[in-house]
Amino acid sequence: MAQVTVTIDGKAYRMACEEGQEAHLTSLADNFDRYVTHLKGQFGEIGDLRLTVMAAIMVMDELSDANRRLTGLEAEIDKLRQSRDGMAAVSEKNDENVAAVLGELASQVKAIAAKINAPASVD
Numbered sequence: 001m002a003q004v005t006v007t008i009d010g011k012a013y014r015m016a017c018e019e020g021q022e023a024h025l026t027s028l029a030d031n032f033d034r035y036v037t038h039l040k041g042q043f044g045e046i047g048d049l050r051l052t053v054m055a056a057i058m059v060m061d062e063l064s065d066a067n068r069r070l071t072g073l074e075a076e077i078d079k080l081r082q083s084r085d086g087m088a089a090v091s092e093k094n095d096e097n098v099a100a101v102l103g104e105l106a107s108q109v110k111a112i113a114a115k116i117n118a119p120a121s122v123d
Contacts, residue, residue, distance in 0.1 A: 008033045
């Protein structure tokens, strides 16, 4: 396990993390520190625990909003996939119809060509 020291509200905290995750953990701590600093600027010295709880609630609120948006986007993707699949079926049916019409036209052209190439009957 790797060790990282992060700073939140001017206080250093030593934390363990998986090897290679040090920069990620530091970045997360920096982001959380911004919440704490923002709240401290708004409310002043209201106690470390209260600041931490308020910052955690703000983070959870943003996470909740992100999850709600993600759920909406996933639903939209599902609708788009269903629409695409429906359009593909319509396109396939149209292709089949065009092929059938072209086959009929080819038969008619062959019949006309046969009549043109047939020896003329003499009366």
